[in-house]
Amino acid sequence: MGGSHVSTFTLARALQEEHGVRCLVLCPAETLIARHAIESGLHVISTGEAPTSRHHLIYDASRLFARLQIAKAFPADSVVHFNDLRTMQSWGPIARLAGKPVVYHHRSLNRMTPPKRFLIGLADEVICISASCRDNVSFVRPTKSAVVLNPVHIDPASAQRVDARRFAAEQGCPTDRLLVGFVGNFWFWKRPDLFLQICSRLLQARTDCHFVVFGRSGDWTEHDLVHIAQDLGIADRITFAGFHLPGERNIAALDLLIATSVREPFGRTLVEAAIVGTPYVATDDAGYREIWNTWRGGRLVPVTATADEFAQVALDILSVPENVVLGSKERNRVAKDTSASTHAIQIMEIYDRLRPSLRETVGDP
Missing domain, CATH: 3.40.50.2000 (Glycogen Phosphorylase B;)
Structure with missing residues (x-):
């Protein structure tokens, strides 16, 4: 699924x-x-x-x-x-x-x-x-x-930030920190391991962050990723929330979506993020580039970007999210187009x- x-x-x-x-x-x-x-x-x-x-x-x-x-x-x-x-x-x-x-x-x-x-x-x-x-x-x-x-159908009830944050809290996320998230199944090309490395770098600069992973096992298992988080020393600052629908509720709960995939054919999570008003940082590649070129809503980093480079762009967005979040008219356009x-x-x-x-x-x- x-x-x-x-x-x-x-x-x-x-x-x-x-x-x-x-x-x-x-x-x-x-x-x-x-x-x-x-x-x-x-x-x-x-x-x-x-x-x-x-x-x-x-x-x-x-x-x-x-x-x-x-x-x-x-x-x-x-x-x-x-x-x-x-x-x-x-x-x-x-x-x-x-x-x-x-x-x-x-x-x-x-x-x-x-x-x-x-x-x-x-x-x-x-x-x-x-x-x-x-x-x-x-x-x-x-x-x-x-x-x-x-x-991309967005249920207005599921996209309400207050309710989405309440749902995230039910999955074990704290209510008093910024939530930075990964949304996707754990395939190699989605690079959830890179997301964890980015989290480690972010935490060094923003101790008010908590990280959440929404997804299911693929090439990686959740057990594999938990071990990576432990090795990075961030296991107590990350919640593995599992696979949940509707997807827009997961994204609406976030202060920042980090999309690390390469060769993403389209990338519906970026579209959902743009519509619900969650800023994103994503790989400048394939479908992600097409989405950004058409609607914006976040920032891109090169395919070759390291965890440090991803983290720096993420920090810039977290400092002034309104610089990239779409206005209501722009968000309505994305919703209509898709x-x-x-x-x-x-x-x-x-x-x-x-x-x-x-x-x-x-x-x-």
């Missing part, structure tokens, strides 16, 4: 509520993804398979017949919309065999090997979440690809090109 799933469910809710399109989520039952889909008002079709982060070709071949039966039962005029390449590998050929139009949503910056090019080539349309992602699939014909920014409604309209235009009769049959089961 990650930001791409949050974006997908935000789109699905808008498609159902504003366009009358019934959205069915195909995934293993009894998983966090299935539970969140149901909570979002979506219908879940169980794959009948155990949850896993990766399927091998032999396993995919063994499931061919069972999966084809599921796909053939999809509504007659449906579009099959894939969230990532792993799912494309498992279900893309199945959708094509079942005669369904295929949309692939490109949300990553991959090294494009021949197998990946083949999988992406199965799609009738490739949706890219940023210009960086589109450059990553430059081999796709322009007529088959489009840039559509990820939808709204679920705007996103859904753009996606419906793509669906309509693939299935001109879709609007006429949305009432079908």
Whole structure:
């Protein structure tokens, strides 16, 4: 469960509520993804398979017949919309065999090997979440690809700072210190270890800071990061709060968001921060650069920036946050540009090109 799933469910809710399109989520039952889909008002079709982060070709071949039966039962005029390449590998050929139009949503910056090019080539349309992602699939014909920014829905109730700080306190954060945070799952490319090093440097200059990590295990485990914090001597000044939704509540609780990722395809946390008014310091790379160039709301540091360099920019922001925090008019512009409604309209235009009769049959089961 990650930001791409949050974006997908935000789109699905808008498609159902504003366009009358019934959205069915195909995934293993009894998983966090299935539970969140149901909570979002979506219908879940169980794959009948155990949850896993990766399927091998032999396993995919063994499931061919069972999966084809599921796909053939999809509504007659449906579009099959894939969230990532792993799912494309498992279900893309199945959708094509079942005669369904295929949309692939490109949300990553991959090294494009021949197998990946083949999988992406199965799609009738490739949706890219940023210009960086589109450059990553430059081999796709322009007529088959489009840039559509990820939808970011902010619940006004969750974005209230007072309530967000109360939530942070419930997770173990103090109420009388500045909160500096990391929000994201613990993948190598998100560099949570660098965040901890930055925290160590910040604490030397600002003893009024406390640090909080919102996220789940990936390449790193929480246990790994706790050990790093202990080695840095900051274990008593950092709270590992776990994974929580909605994401904007985590960000609204912060006085500063530090985003250390490299090659971030889009970076919804920066958008959420800009909308709720939390300043950020982020890596000047890929999607982060695009977000900053478009809306601002924080400051960037070079990809090669050290923990000391990150910390210096963070200290500058903490000293005068109003220099980077967006005003209400600017924040409203970001919210409109990335709204679920705007996103859904753009996606419906793509669906309509693939299935001109879709609007006429949305009432079908």
